[in-house]
Amino acid sequence: MKIAISSSGNTLESTIDQRFGRCAYFVIYDTELKSVEFIPNPNKDCEEGAGPASVQLVAAKNVGKIVSGEFGLKIKPLLDSLKIQMIVLKDPEIKNKDVIKFLTRTH
Amino acid sequence: MPRIKRIRKVSNPPVIKGFKPYGPEVKGASKEPVTLLYEEYEALRLCDYDMFTHDQASELMNVSRPTYSRIYASVRQKLARAFVEGRPISIEGGKVYFDSDWYYCSSCTCNFNNPEKDKAIKNCPLCGSSDVHEYEPTDDEDVVSENDCKDICFCPHCGYEQRHRKGNPCNQMICPDCNSKMKRKGHKSDKI
Numbered sequence: 001m002k003i004a005i006s007s008s009g010n011t012l013e014s015t016i017d018q019r020f021g022r023c024a025y026f027v028i029y030d031t032e033l034k035s036v037e038f039i040p041n042p043n044k045d046c047e048e049g050a051g052p053a054s055v056q057l058v059a060a061k062n063v064g065k066i067v068s069g070e071f072g073l074k075i076k077p078l079l080d081s082l083k084i085q086m087i088v089l090k091d092p093e094i095k096n097k098d099v100i101k102f103l104t105r106t107h
Numbered sequence: 108m109p110r111i112k113r114i115r116k117v118s119n120p121p122v123i124k125g126f127k128p129y130g131p132e133v134k135g136a137s138k139e140p141v142t143l144l145y146e147e148y149e150a151l152r153l154c155d156y157d158m159f160t161h162d163q164a165s166e167l168m169n170v171s172r173p174t175y176s177r178i179y180a181s182v183r184q185k186l187a188r189a190f191v192e193g194r195p196i197s198i199e200g201g202k203v204y205f206d207s208d209w210y211y212c213s214s215c216t217c218n219f220n221n222p223e224k225d226k227a228i229k230n231c232p233l234c235g236s237s238d239v240h241e242y243e244p245t246d247d248e249d250v251v252s253e254n255d256c257k258d259i260c261f262c263p264h265c266g267y268e269q270r271h272r273k274g275n276p277c278n279q280m281i282c283p284d285c286n287s288k289m290k291r292k293g294h295k296s297d298k299i
Contacts, residue, residue, distance in 0.1 A: 019258070022258070046291075047277075047278070047290055047291055048276065048277070048278050048291070065232055067233070072276075073276065076207075076220075077114050077116065077169070077204050078114070078204075079222065080204040080205060080206065080207050080220075080222050081114055081203070081204035082222075083222045083223055084222060085219060085220060085221070085222050085232060086219060086220050087217055087218070087219040087232055087233055088217060088218040088219065089215075089216075089217045089233070090216065090217075090218075091216065099233070102215065102233050102234050102235075103233065105234070105235055
């Protein structure tokens, strides 16, 4: 399964972004191949509709779960209809590699 | 191009997939079934089983009151047609999502939801711990989350700025000084 993480930078040392729609990068982690891919978020400076556009971006990658600090108002109905699980991590200090370490243990 | 249909919220999928008629006149699987959409089933349930008014039910389904009434009218017509013509009823399809519940993991302090209702949650999807509970929102938590967003909403008309509050879209905020619509600061078109 693929898992998307909203990230504030394009390294494993970067912390996760507390916003989903306007995060700087998406980290796509593949639990089967153990591969990591960084996608710059084109909706970073969007005035409106950043959330749904970002959902489209990550849904095109066939992710099953999304890890982020917070999800906006318009996102839950979209992700529920796509059957993508949302995981909310309220800790702004947590790094991408920590999240991936968690995920490798469970999958 | 017509406006895109709003996704209707359905609280639970129906327990059955449909109905079959019986009686001396019915011979096997003779007639085409009448197809009820999930949203139509939900509209019927809210109005005639839970006894909500159209206004309350439309809010629960996340659609406008007139749209709700149209869905409801369509389900009444379909049911009447199935009864009168002796057709089977099958419940499928529709532009819906099933509202999912939130869970909380005490081991890694994360919240998560369960988009697939038929599978029960046993382990945390992040750390795998089995220490998960259903999440009950509390009031004091909202106060904390309001202030930890660093984005700024600003008024393009008079330049008034305030910190963005989570869950309040900037373009729906009204500037307290000049009553015009506000925007999210940092957008490319504003810098020119």
